[in-house]
Amino acid sequence: MSLASYLLLLPSFLLLTACGDNATSKRRVVVIPKGTTHVFWQAVDAGAQEAAARLGFEVTFKGPLAENDRAGQKQLMQQFIGEGVAGIALAPLDHKALAPDVARAKQKGIPVVIFDSALEGTPGEDFASFVATDNEASGELAGKEMVRLLDGKGKVVVLRYQVGSASTTAREEGFLKAARAGGLEILVDNRRAGATTGEAKTSALNMADDLKKADGVFCPCEPVTNGMMLALDQLKMTGKLKFVGFDVTEPLSAGLRSGKIQALVVQNPRRMGQLAVEHLAKLIDGGTVVAIVDTGCVLVTKANMDEPEIARLLK
Numbered sequence: 598m599s600l601a602s603y604l605l606l607l608p609s610f611l612l613l614t615a616c617g618d619n620a621t622s623k624r625r626v627v628v629i630p631k632g633t634t635h636v637f638w639q640a641v642d643a644g645a646q647e648a649a650a651r652l653g654f655e656v657t658f659k660g661p662l663a664e665n666d667r668a669g670q671k672q673l674m675q676q677f678i679g680e681g682v683a684g685i686a687l688a689p690l691d692h693k694a695l696a697p698d699v700a701r702a703k704q705k706g707i708p709v710v711i712f713d714s715a716l717e718g719t720p721g722e723d724f725a726s727f728v729a730t731d732n733e734a735s736g737e738l739a740g741k742e743m744v745r746l747l748d749g750k751g752k753v754v755v756l757r758y759q760v761g762s763a764s765t766t767a768r769e770e771g772f773l774k775a776a777r778a779g780g781l782e783i784l785v786d787n788r789r790a791g792a793t794t795g796e797a798k799t800s801a802l803n804m805a806d807d808l809k810k811a812d813g814v815f816c817p818c819e820p821v822t823n824g825m826m827l828a829l830d831q832l833k834m835t836g837k838l839k840f841v842g843f844d845v846t847e848p849l850s851a852g853l854r855s856g857k858i859q860a861l862v863v864q865n866p867r868r869m870g871q872l873a874v875e876h877l878a879k880l881i882d883g884g885t886v887v888a889i890v891d892t893g894c895v896l897v898t899k900a901n902m903d904e905p906e907i908a909r910l911l912k
Contacts, residue, residue: 625655626684626877627677632664636846637866644870652878665792674698684877688713691761708880712873714764721888728872728890730864732764735894736771739841742860744779746839751812752784768817790821797824819844861897
């Protein structure tokens with residue numbers, strides 16, 4: 598091919614390439630979790646990928662490594678808004694800090710589904726929808742189970758997660774509400790674990806004196822529950838107080854079976870990922886979605902963990 602012929606064809610080639618890229622971007626959605634290392638987020642990813650494959654979309658699953666990296670999550674939002682993706686599903690690390698970025702996405706015509714943890718604003722208005730566990734109700738479920746385990750009397754310690762996390766804050770408050778209503782005394786409710794299992798373990802070890810005075814302990818999410826279980830093992834306090842946690846991993850499931858943990862509130866993260874992508878797909882294709890969807894949770898104990906419906910959630 599002569600140089601002149603190549604130059605004549607070049608604009609057409611570039612146009613076709615641009616059209617191809619644009620077509621791809623119209624079917625590309627992004628899922629931004631709070632982090633990527635915990636089992637919970639891996640299950641969200643699996644659900645999102647399953648829904649995307651079924652509906653003919655491409656999913657990019659990308660989040661900060663640490664669940665305290667608000668700046669990193671904001672950078673990801675800004676990056677994907679700039680790339681002009683078709684839609685974004687976001688589990689905000691901070692219910693306020695990510696709100697301006699979501700507003701910017703809306704201004705650019707990019708639908709945003711908030712999942713797992715609430716964002717400041719109104720679902721259906723400030724963002725397309727909110728897909729999550731009813732976190733306050735799930736905390737109340739844990740609190741009522743603690744009341745049952747302690748027969749309505751005793752002292753309880755709550756090891757909280759992080760400031761700004763709407764989901765875990767709602768669980769903590771739900772637990773405290775139910776525990777107090779059931780007659781329990783809250784010995785400690787102002788200590789925070791940090792973002793990782795290691796940080797949670799250290800925080801729990803620093804609470805050794807309080808734990809020794811307590812009859813029960815509650816933890817509101819996977820890393821905090823894991824960290825507390827490890828700390829109780831190290832303190833040789835396993836089984837000496839009733840332990841109700843949140844979420845599930847293989848070690849936590851084993852802890853439940855062995856009696857280290859008395860109950861776990863277990864969510865359905867795979868369904869959360871599926872629904873978040875399904876909502877984005879409907880919006881991108883011109884449909885409408887329900888503003889708020891409760892993806893549900895169950896209380897899992899040693900007695901019911903092998904029931905088929907519950908066993909599926911533990912895998």
